[in-house]
Amino acid sequence: MRQSKLFTKARREGPKDETSKNAELLMRGGYIDKVTAGVYNYLPLGLRVLKKIEGIVREEMENIGSVELLMPTLHPKELWETTGRFATEESIYKTKDGSDREYVLGPTHEEVVVPLVSHFVDSYKDLPISVFQFQNKFRMELRAKSGLLRGREFPMKDCYSFHTSEEDLDRYYELAALSYSRIYERVGLGDITYKTFAAGGSFSKYSHEYQTLTSAGEDVIFVCDKCKVAVNKEIRAEQQYCPVCGGENSREEKAIEVGNIFKLGTRFTAPFKFEVKSSEGTMIPVVMGCYGIGITRLMGTIVEVKNDEKGIIWPENIAPFRVHIIMLRGDGVSEYANILEKKLEAIGVDVLVDDRDVSAGQKFAESDLLGIPHRVVISEKTLSAKCYEYKQRTKDTSELVSEEDLLKKFSASN
Amino acid sequence: MRQSKLFTKARREGPKDETSKNAELLMRGGYIDKVTAGVYNYLPLGLRVLKKIEGIVREEMENIGSVELLMPTLHPKELWETTGRFATEESIYKTKDGSDREYVLGPTHEEVVVPLVSHFVDSYKDLPISVFQFQNKFRMELRAKSGLLRGREFPMKDCYSFHTSEEDLDRYYELAALSYSRIYERVGLGDITYKTFAAGGSFSKYSHEYQTLTSAGEDVIFVCDKCKVAVNKEIRAEQQYCPVCGGENSREEKAIEVGNIFKLGTRFTAPFKFEVKSSEGTMIPVVMGCYGIGITRLMGTIVEVKNDEKGIIWPENIAPFRVHIIMLRGDGVSEYANILEKKLEAIGVDVLVDDRDVSAGQKFAESDLLGIPHRVVISEKTLSAKCYEYKQRTKDTSELVSEEDLLKKFSASN
Numbered sequence: 001m002r003q004s005k006l007f008t009k010a011r012r013e014g015p016k017d018e019t020s021k022n023a024e025l026l027m028r029g030g031y032i033d034k035v036t037a038g039v040y041n042y043l044p045l046g047l048r049v050l051k052k053i054e055g056i057v058r059e060e061m062e063n064i065g066s067v068e069l070l071m072p073t074l075h076p077k078e079l080w081e082t083t084g085r086f087a088t089e090e091s092i093y094k095t096k097d098g099s100d101r102e103y104v105l106g107p108t109h110e111e112v113v114v115p116l117v118s119h120f121v122d123s124y125k126d127l128p129i130s131v132f133q134f135q136n137k138f139r140m141e142l143r144a145k146s147g148l149l150r151g152r153e154f155p156m157k158d159c160y161s162f163h164t165s166e167e168d169l170d171r172y173y174e175l176a177a178l179s180y181s182r183i184y185e186r187v188g189l190g191d192i193t194y195k196t197f198a199a200g201g202s203f204s205k206y207s208h209e210y211q212t213l214t215s216a217g218e219d220v221i222f223v224c225d226k227c228k229v230a231v232n233k234e235i236r237a238e239q240q241y242c243p244v245c246g247g248e249n250s251r252e253e254k255a256i257e258v259g260n261i262f263k264l265g266t267r268f269t270a271p272f273k274f275e276v277k278s279s280e281g282t283m284i285p286v287v288m289g290c291y292g293i294g295i296t297r298l299m300g301t302i303v304e305v306k307n308d309e310k311g312i313i314w315p316e317n318i319a320p321f322r323v324h325i326i327m328l329r330g331d332g333v334s335e336y337a338n339i340l341e342k343k344l345e346a347i348g349v350d351v352l353v354d355d356r357d358v359s360a361g362q363k364f365a366e367s368d369l370l371g372i373p374h375r376v377v378i379s380e381k382t383l384s385a386k387c388y389e390y391k392q393r394t395k396d397t398s399e400l401v402s403e404e405d406l407l408k409k410f411s412a413s414n
Numbered sequence: 415m416r417q418s419k420l421f422t423k424a425r426r427e428g429p430k431d432e433t434s435k436n437a438e439l440l441m442r443g444g445y446i447d448k449v450t451a452g453v454y455n456y457l458p459l460g461l462r463v464l465k466k467i468e469g470i471v472r473e474e475m476e477n478i479g480s481v482e483l484l485m486p487t488l489h490p491k492e493l494w495e496t497t498g499r500f501a502t503e504e505s506i507y508k509t510k511d512g513s514d515r516e517y518v519l520g521p522t523h524e525e526v527v528v529p530l531v532s533h534f535v536d537s538y539k540d541l542p543i544s545v546f547q548f549q550n551k552f553r554m555e556l557r558a559k560s561g562l563l564r565g566r567e568f569p570m571k572d573c574y575s576f577h578t579s580e581e582d583l584d585r586y587y588e589l590a591a592l593s594y595s596r597i598y599e600r601v602g603l604g605d606i607t608y609k610t611f612a613a614g615g616s617f618s619k620y621s622h623e624y625q626t627l628t629s630a631g632e633d634v635i636f637v638c639d640k641c642k643v644a645v646n647k648e649i650r651a652e653q654q655y656c657p658v659c660g661g662e663n664s665r666e667e668k669a670i671e672v673g674n675i676f677k678l679g680t681r682f683t684a685p686f687k688f689e690v691k692s693s694e695g696t697m698i699p700v701v702m703g704c705y706g707i708g709i710t711r712l713m714g715t716i717v718e719v720k721n722d723e724k725g726i727i728w729p730e731n732i733a734p735f736r737v738h739i740i741m742l743r744g745d746g747v748s749e750y751a752n753i754l755e756k757k758l759e760a761i762g763v764d765v766l767v768d769d770r771d772v773s774a775g776q777k778f779a780e781s782d783l784l785g786i787p788h789r790v791v792i793s794e795k796t797l798s799a800k801c802y803e804y805k806q807r808t809k810d811t812s813e814l815v816s817e818e819d820l821l822k823k824f825s826a827s828n
Contacts, residue, residue, distance in 0.1 A: 007481060007534050007543040033530050035486055035493075036515075041530050042484040050484070067421060070456040070464070072449055073487070073550060074507075074567045079449075093488075095509040095519060097554045097566070101450075105509060105519075116447055116455050120421050129421040136487060136550065140511045152511070153488045 001321070003354045006030070008043045010366040020216060022300040023147025025312050029369050031320075038144025038152035040296075045370070048320035050155065053295050054134055056186045056317060057157045060179045064172075066130040066159050071112045073136055077102035079111040083271045091140040105138035110268040110290065113160045118274040118286075124164045127276060127286065128172060132159035134295065148300025149216065149256060159291040162269075164276060169263060169287045176261050176291045180210055183293065184258065188302060188315025193258065194230040196221050197243050203265030203287075206235075206243070210259040216304045217256035225251065258301050259293040312371030313393050321352040322410070324372035326363050330380030337378050340388070340403070349410045368393070376406065415735070417768045420444070422457045424780040434630060436714040437561025439726050443783050445734075452558025452566030454710075459784070462734035464569065467709050468548055470600045470731060471571045474593045478586075480544040480573050485526045487550050491516035493525040497685045505554040519552035524682040524704065527574045532688040532700075538578045541690060541700065542586060546573035548709065562714025563630065563670060573705040576683075578690060583677060583701045590675050590705045594624055597707070598672065602716060602729025607672065608644040610635050611657050617679030617701075620649075620657070624673040630718045631670035639665065672715050673707040726785030727807050735766040736824070738786035740777050744794030751792050754802070754817070763824045782807070790820065 008030030015027050015034065026032045031046035042050055058068065074095075080086035086104065093105040106112065117129055137156045144150050159176070163169040177195065184193040192213040200206040211221050211230060220233040224242035230253075231239050241248060266285045269275075275283045299318075306313045316322065323344055327337045334355070341351045352372060354363050367375055377389035377398070388406055391398035401409075422444030429441050429448065440446045445460035456464055472482065488509075494500035500518065507519040520526065531543055551570045558564050573590070577583040591609065598607040606627045614620040625635050625644060634647040638656035644667075645653050655662060680699045683689075689697045713732075720727045730736065737758055741751045748769070755765045766786060768777050781789055791803040791812070802820055805812035815823075 005479070005481065007531065007540070007545065009534050030534075033533060035488075035526060035530075036490045039486045039488050039490075041486065041526065044481045044483050047482060047484050065419070067419065067458045068461060069458050070461050072453045072455065072567045074449075074453050074552070076450045076453075091512075093509045093511065093517075095507045097507065098505075098556060103507075112449060112455065116449075117421065119447060120423050120444075126421070131421065138488070142512060153486045 001350075001352050003352055004356050006044055008045065010369050018147060019145065020147035020149065020300075020304070021307065022149065022216070022303040025303050025307055025369070026147065026300070029312060029371070032148070038141050038150060040148065040151070042296075045320045046299075049299055049314070049318055050295055052318040052320075053187060053298055054155075054157070057183055057293060057295070058134075060183050060186075061132045061157070061159055064130065064175045064179045066132045066161070068133060069131050070133050071106075071109050071116070071135060073106045073138065075104040075106050075109075075111055077104060079115065080104050083111055083268055085111070093138045093140055106135070107137055107139050108290075108292070109133070109135070109158055110160070110264070114268050114272045114274055114288070117160070117162055118269075118272060121162070121274075121276055121286070123277040124279055124284070128161060128163045128168055130159060130161040130172065132157060132291075137294075146216065146218075146300075148296045149304070151294075151296055154294055154296045157293045157295060161289045161291070163287050163289075164278065164284060166265075166287055169289050173261060173263060173289050176289070177208065180259055180261065180291070180293075184210060184212070187298065187318050188306065189258070192305065194221060194223055194228065194255070196230040196232050196255075197235060197239060198232040198260070199235050200263065201265075201267070203267060204263040207260060207262040209257045211255035212258050212301050212305065213253050213255050214301065214305050215254055217254040219255050219257055221253055221255045223251040223253055224248075230255075256297070256301050256304075258298050259291075261291045262289065264288045264290055307371070310365070311369030314371045314373060316373050319371070319373050321350045321372050323349055323351045323374045323376060324367050324370065325351055325353045326367060326375060326377045327353065327355050328360050328363075328377065328379035330383070332383050333378050333380065336383060340376065340378070340406075343403075343407060344410065347407065347411055374409075415764075415766050417766055418770050420458055422459065424783050432561060433559065434561035434563065434714075434718070435721065436563065436630070436717040439717050439721055439783070440561065440714070443726060443785070446562070452555050452564060454562065454565070456710075459734045460713075463713055463728070463732055464709055466732040466734075467601060467712055468569075468571070471597055471707060471709070472548075474597050474600075475546045475571070475573055478544065478589045478593045480546045480575075482547060483545050484547050485520075485523050485530070485549060487520045487552065489518040489520050489525055491518060493529065494518050497525055497682055499525070507552045507554055520549070521551055521553045522704075522706070523547070523549070523572055524574070524678070524702075528682050528686045528688055528702070531574070531576055532683075532686060535576070535688075535690055535700070537691040538693055538698070542575060542577045542582055544573060544575040544586065546571060546705075551708070560630065560632075560714075562710045563718070565708075565710055568708055568710045571707045571709060575703045575705070577701050577703075578692065578698060580679075580701055583679075583703050587675060587677060587703050590703065591622065594673055594675065594705070594707075598624060598626075601712065601732050602720065603672070606719065608635060608637055608642060608669070610644040610646050610669075611649060611653065612646040612674070613649055614677065615679075615681070617681060618677040621674060621676040623671045625669035626672050626715050626719065627667050627669050628715065628719050629668055631668040633669050633671055635667055635669045637665040637667055638662075644669075670711070670715050670718075672712050673705075675705045676703065678702045678704055721785070724779070725783030728785045728787060730787050733785070733787050735764045735786050737763055737765045737788045737790060738781050738784065739765055739767045740774075740781060740789060740791045741767065741769050742774050742777075742791065742793035744797070746797050747792050747794065750797060754790065754792070754820075757817075757821060758824065761821065761825055788823075
């Protein structure tokens, strides 16, 4: 893609009304634009990052046999009355139409997915079922001051599984936990994201949060370095020791929750009377698990922990583009940029080409701000030396490489 | 994909509370599920159709230089007050948060896109700009009784373009019109979709709707067969003749609007004081066009016009899968189905395999209901004849074909 075709521009100054690092860098880089607190536009570069995160999450959900669908965000009030949450949930947005029909703007989708799945389930043979979606969620955050970390409207991956027994739910829950570990690994947060024991509600002793260490986090967790798990502060009083090895998990850290998995049991299936016929012909309750990841919160967290004084440092798999070609003024530069762009795209590497008529200094500074992993400079100097100037975003120095060696770097990593 | 992995089931009976053909067939086929009037779940098969339509629309938007982004659905009241629409629009959903901040649930996105684009535009050199998105829209339809044709919440492609002159807007508007024609052609509605002259508002004489002929449509248009354009009933009184050839456009038809393009002029840029510096250094107004396509309405319209007494007949480009492999009981069937599925996928053809343990009669009936364009039956009989039984959904008879000939049908059409 040509940078001149992006209508966005990088900015030297951060926004005055945003104090979080992620909002500052993402707004300066032209990834997002603020509509109001907790409500953002995702600009072309930002949307590309979102779609890459979505792609990874989708693959991992499909790997554990979940099927994608799409539920609406307008939920009839009656569904939320059935579970009792219409009256008790405080932070939900509501709306009504001309005939005074009331709706909840879904903060989560249990009230829709349970009746939906129950329509297609007659007997134990139809289970287990796991479904997931990417859909906007609405949460009435009182203080939405952390950029993408706390949104009032944000896209979320939510997955729901349905089972005939607690044992089968347990089995799937462990699969989901493994899937979540792979997701955080692939988006570049594997080393600082902890499976964290949290309160489990009435159905199971624990639920699990996935917590990424960052000083921007509003949660406190206690880490066991031996087991690479943690305990949430909320259950610390009753859980002094590591639930896995029994050792002391005493390292206290600030963290942000980037996902959670939860055994819901019959909390939502019972109110909808979702039962199935067992192999013995009796009616048995359906038990349920839910598995969520806020896609934009994950994006904000990555920026929060992957940056330096110059800008963002995107992990390879979710960068908006993998290679940033910088054209400097000079004869033949445009032609060679075209050729290299096409050769990289031919081996599956997406490329942003800075073809703008601005100074070299501005191009370099903005390239660092955007944080694309690999930078290739093309100038009259590099052309006369028959090579390219290559630099990784994480490195301080560049090297001159031949086209062959440059292409090799990407064929190897594919 | 294996049909046994879909949690949905086809149904013999249509829903009792839906009278429209599209809702009946889509619900019977397990494409959609109704939450409440005008609000649907898109099930795995339905989501695949949506994504294929989106893919075609995205390509055509990118072909005319539009850049994809994503705007939120929660619009602060103040933006709608700026354009005066907060008070005058009757069919918009509103909501408020705990601090009594009010929001509109976007029925369209002019109030968000104008301030957004203006943030990045300093001078005439930054224009033209065209942006588009796929985002949920909310419309307070009083009678939402036409299945996907009238949704209260539905995904829409909306595109907005910004220009320094009416001439440049006119130029882009014609590009958009060509792009729309290609879209309707590619989704299979080209022959029955008419560019229709409609009221233009205060800025231009006409806007244009794209109207697809169907008895389920609620609009009336007057068609000129010579020019393949039409006139909307609303402007018929003042436009008795074809606006293109001047002939009589007397064929009256019922139709449904599947898209529209509209020159907005300064209707939305003026209230936001969106002006740019001209090449002479003076400030000039920015003029604007908008271009919409309701993705699910388009899906519903296709079903409305592409069906027979047995079920849906999807056009090739937007079918959830291109090939439906039906496994009948017998030795070796499963193995051959696997091999054929892999060979088809290797040449880019997506395949649904009916691997369920149900009767052949049920499989055939449901295959016709689902409406996948190409059906391949594998049975002991076909295996002993070393061939497959192939049938197009649009044909009454099947033929026995060799694997080589079968694969050729798809390599040729790619």
